[in-house]
Amino acid sequence: MDLGNSGNILVSEHGDPAIIDFGSAIPLSWLPSSVRAWACRKDIVGVLKLWYRFDRGSMPLFLQHYYESNYRKNIYTPKRFLKALRRWLSGGADTDGVSGLTIVISVFFSLLVLVSFT
Numbered sequence: 001m002d003l004g005n006s007g008n009i010l011v012s013e014h015g016d017p018a019i020i021d022f023g024s025a026i027p028l029s030w031l032p033s034s035v036r037a038w039a040c041r042k043d044i045v046g047v048l049k050l051w052y053r054f055d056r057g058s059m060p061l062f063l064q065h066y067y068e069s070n071y072r073k074n075i076y077t078p079k080r081f082l083k084a085l086r087r088w089l090s091g092g093a094d095t096d097g098v099s100g101l102t103i104v105i106s107v108f109f110s111l112l113v114l115v116s117f118t
Contacts, residue, residue, distance in 0.1 A: 003046025006053070019047060045070050078113070082106055 003021045010018045021043075028036045048067040051059050059067075086106055 003043050004049035005046075006050060009050060009054075019050065021046075041070065082109060085109075 003019060008019055008021050010020060012018060028039055031039070045067065048059075048063060049071060052064065052067050056064070089105060
């Protein structure tokens with residue numbers, strides 16, 4: 001879910017760009033349609049972010065408009081989402097003061113993700 005990260009760009013020996021992201025290679029068919037649509041839109045915006053950053057001149061105008069209207073800085077990655085969820089559940093406490101409920105919920109989500117990939 002981080003296709004917009006420039007560390008995901010490789011360049012072939014012929015100078016052609018390639019984008020890698022293992023999270024985007026996971027089949028999304030098991031997800032609810034709303035989550036699947038969100039994940040696909042996030043990947044599309046991530047690719048457009050890189051294109052916009054590195055070669056805006058070759059980007060078609062309708063894609064520039066799509067990117068500019070849909071890109072939101074600081075879109076949550078799963079890691080950032082869990083961190084924000086922990087912060088919200090603990091009432092904004094420091095990470096040292098994480099509540100037991102927050103830990104239980106975090107472990108639950110982590111196990112849910114791991115089980116879904118096996």
